Amino acid sequence: MTRVPFALLVALLTVTATRASAQAGPAAGEAPARADGCGMTEENATFRDLTVGSVVTLQRHRWVRGEANWRDEMSRYVGRAARVTRLSGVDAQGCAGVRVDVDHEQYFWRVRDLGLGTGRQLAPTAQTGSTSGFPQECRMQDGRERYGAAVAGAQVILGRHRTVDGDANWSEEMSPFVGRSARIVGPAGVDGQGCPGVRVDIDQGSWFWRIRDLRTSGAGADLASLTLVPSTGVSSDHGRPAISTVGGSGLFGAGGVPGPQACGLTDQTVQWEGLAVGAEITLGRHRAVNGDDNWDAQMEPFVGRTGHVTELVGVDDQGCALVHVDVDGGQWFWRARDLVVTQPAPAP
Secondary structure, eight states, X not given: OOOOOHHHHHHHHHHHHHHHHHHSOOOTTSOOOOTTSOSOOTTTOOOTTOOTTOEEEOOOXXXXXXXXXXXXXXXXXXXXXXXXXXXXEEOTTOOEXXXXXXXXXXXXXXXXXXXXXXXXXXXXXXXXXXXXXXXXXXXXXTTXXXXXXXXXXXEEEOOOOOOBTTBOOOOGXXXXXXXXXXXXXXXXXXXXXXXXXXXXXXXXTOSOEEGGGOEEOTTOOOGGGSOOOOOSOGGGOOSSOOOOOTTXXXXXXXXXXXXXXXXXXXXXXXXXXXXXXXXEEEOOOOOOBTTBOOOOGGGGGGTTOEEEEEEEEXXXXXXXXXXXXXXXXXXXXXXXXXXXXXXXXXXX
């Protein structure tokens, strides 16, 4: 029998132990790797090499352990190219997700279901696209205006309005959409200067866009006009119902609880479940109840912001509890069910 030197035996045992350690499963507390791209945490989430600015094709979410994290309103975006504007952590099933530009960052899109075949579009160094096909003249009569290539369904790039006879027909609230790609949903007639305009999908049809200031979208939106900031976590990402618990980890991270979830109530029967004036909250987008989300597009800039409850108002038409908050100066009604309470009201 061949005798193995002691030093060599120690070296072999060390190599064997190292290999065994490398093949061992995840340490306690770590999320196990899963082939379906879910089961991750905010700390170890991976995004398939996606970064802010990557272009993807939106697809319907597949079910993961009985949950698809899907809303019917997302269906109209399926198959469309979109640019990633935020990496948004993980959802309740541990599936990594992103926010994109075409829906104004309204929905959480699972990375596992995104198509990557559209290719990455680089930010142009100058304005891209052409105004060719879009009539440039104004002073048209209502009902006799010409739209040229600005037809329903056309993909265009939105531009800031140029002044005509001293009137630009412009609101600064339109500025965040300048340079972004949008789809025309229909004609909007003419404005006070006789300039024809259209409604588009990216602002939910809120604004009148002069067709003379549109451009073709062949080269994509101008990234220089966008504010693309990677998400710092899903604690400010309110695309779905709040399911986090104090001290736990949920869709919006730790340290918050959802506001009262019940609807179908009256001003006399509404239950506030501890929500009181002075409570610190994070604002979320309203979810639809019986087809009604009680939402105005002008509320979008406040989504994800932190403020304090200033008034317990009562209920809306769907019987959902409403509050006023300080962050918008008390301008809007906010459904309590779509708030995340980060700090309770101080004791009186």
